[in-house]
Amino acid sequence: MTIEQAQTEVDNWIKKVGVRYFNELTNTAMLMEEVGEVARIMARRYGEQSEKESDKNKDLGDEMADVLFVLICLANQTGIDLTEALKKNLDKKTMRDATRHLENEKLK
Secondary structure (H helix, E strand, O other): OOHHHHHHHHHHHHHHOOOOOOOHHHHHHHHHHHHHHHHHHHHHHOOOOOOOHHHOOOOHHHHHHHHHHHHHHHHHHHOOOHHHHHHHHHHHHHHHOOOOOOOOHHHO
C-alpha cells in the first residue's frame, strides 16, 4: 500500500465506520496517547525498564499502526499530501546532512 492509498483508505474508513473525523485538537491528543503506548513498549521491551506481565502481550506493530492511523487522519484533515511531504523532508535531510553523519565519529 502506498502512502497515498493509505490516506484514501483511512478517509474511506472514517466516512463509513467512524462517522466523521474527530477535530484536529482531539486527534492531536490521541496521537500523543498512541505515541506514548509505543514508547511504553519500547522502554520496557528494549530499554532498561522491566516489562509488566500485562504488557508482554502488547503488539508493537499494532501500536505503531495506531500512531500511523491518527497521523494520517491529521494529514487528511489539514490537507497534507504525506507522499509529497515525505519527499520534501527527505530532500531537506539529504541537503542538510550530506556529510554530517559521515563525519560523526560516534557512528563509526
